Amino acid sequence: MAASDSSTSRRAAMTDAGLDAVDRTILSELSRNGRLSNTELAARAGIAESTCLKRVRALQANGVIVGFHAEISPAAIGLHLEALITIRLHAHARGDLRRFQAYVEELPATQRVYFLAGDRDFLVHVAVPDAAALRELVSDTLSLRPEVASTSTSLIFAHAAGSRGI
Amino acid sequence: MAASDSSTSRRAAMTDAGLDAVDRTILSELSRNGRLSNTELAARAGIAESTCLKRVRALQANGVIVGFHAEISPAAIGLHLEALITIRLHAHARGDLRRFQAYVEELPATQRVYFLAGDRDFLVHVAVPDAAALRELVSDTLSLRPEVASTSTSLIFAHAAGSRGI
DNA sequence: TATGAAATATAATAACA
DNA sequence: TGTTATTATATTTCATA
Numbered sequence: 001m002a003a004s005d006s007s008t009s010r011r012a013a014m015t016d017a018g019l020d021a022v023d024r025t026i027l028s029e030l031s032r033n034g035r036l037s038n039t040e041l042a043a044r045a046g047i048a049e050s051t052c053l054k055r056v057r058a059l060q061a062n063g064v065i066v067g068f069h070a071e072i073s074p075a076a077i078g079l080h081l082e083a084l085i086t087i088r089l090h091a092h093a094r095g096d097l098r099r100f101q102a103y104v105e106e107l108p109a110t111q112r113v114y115f116l117a118g119d120r121d122f123l124v125h126v127a128v129p130d131a132a133a134l135r136e137l138v139s140d141t142l143s144l145r146p147e148v149a150s151t152s153t154s155l156i157f158a159h160a161a162g163s164r165g166i
Numbered sequence: 167m168a169a170s171d172s173s174t175s176r177r178a179a180m181t182d183a184g185l186d187a188v189d190r191t192i193l194s195e196l197s198r199n200g201r202l203s204n205t206e207l208a209a210r211a212g213i214a215e216s217t218c219l220k221r222v223r224a225l226q227a228n229g230v231i232v233g234f235h236a237e238i239s240p241a242a243i244g245l246h247l248e249a250l251i252t253i254r255l256h257a258h259a260r261g262d263l264r265r266f267q268a269y270v271e272e273l274p275a276t277q278r279v280y281f282l283a284g285d286r287d288f289l290v291h292v293a294v295p296d297a298a299a300l301r302e303l304v305s306d307t308l309s310l311r312p313e314v315a316s317t318s319t320s321l322i323f324a325h326a327a328g329s330r331g332i
Numbered sequence: 333t334a335t336g337a338a339a340t341a342t343a344a345t346a347a348c349a
Numbered sequence: 350t351g352t353t354a355t356t357a358t359a360t361t362t363c364a365t366a
Binding site for chain 4: 203204205215216219
Binding site: 333334335336337338339340341342343344345346347348349 | 350354355356357358361364366
């Protein structure tokens with residue numbers, strides 16, 4: 001929503017948000033492998049290294065690429081149990097949504113938080129060492145909060161990223 | 167689960183899966199910024215560059231670091247609507263779970279798939295251009311599959327990563 | 333076995349056409 | 350956008366604790 005303006009005629013074959021085929025290749029490659037070297041990325045995109053560097057920087061400046069992250073296996077660091085917890089807040093606590101969201105985001109077990117429309121306010125993906133830790137998280141850390149009306153927990157057998165098909 | 171054996175006495179102050187404080191620093195930094203240079207990472211972890219490089223590679227070889235990925239803003243690439251879809255399969259189709267999971271993972275809209283215990287089989291995080299695309303995804307792409315017994319869709323107002331507190 | 337210092341190879345970046 | 354020159358970084362080698 002920054003640099004590139006709305007005149008779509010300047011660059012060739014743009015589909016969305018001013019992204020052309022080269023940008024899409026860059027996004028696709030970097031979402032699959034965020035540590036791909038600029039050299040290799042330029043080769044795959046069919047452009048010069050300096051051009052590639054500028055493209056990547058522009059994508060970051062324009063908010064298309066939000067960040068780069070290492071994906072850590074929860075099980076490999078002792079978090080053997082993952083769960084999804086849906087949380088409903090009391091109607092009178094809806095004004096504190098942002099504060100509660102911040103609280104949940106800061107919990108060490110939290111992997112991801114979804115703030116939802118509909119009857120459930122939040123869905124939280126958590127990773128914990130064992131069932132006891134999950135029980136404590138749900139029964140104490142979450143349910144004892146005054147804003148929380150109810151929770152519902154489902155164990156996660158497995159999860160996977162999508163196709164990353166940009 | 168590879169290289170480092172189970173004798174926890176060799177290295178200092180290990181908490182989980184043979185990870186010491188240096189490893190945790192590395193994981194924490196790289197999950198926050200997956201493109202941190204090895205030079206900077208070594209400085210933050212308080213170790214030599216060559217040592218740092220070996221640590222990172224060992225963490226990858228041992229499956230602790232699964233990969234590195236660019237985080238793309240769906241809205242910035244024209245996917246302005248995100249939703250969570252819970253999917254229940256017919257009891258007789260449970261044997262095809264893996265196949266259905268693969269199908270869902272490959273859909274262009276799919277951001278993430280959770281395979282669950284309990285009454286819902288799957289939860290899928292999707293990103294689509296607009297409401298029409300979401301309707302088509304739910305009504306046709308998913309509900310017309312013979313395995314699918316029912317779906318339930320919730321719009322996502324916002325979502326965020328957890329604290330990444332390794 | 334893990335570490336670090338130094339040397340080398342590779343890549344990122346900037347200046348300019 | 351690409352070519353070239355420069356700087357920084359990644360990586361290997363080897364010595365050490």
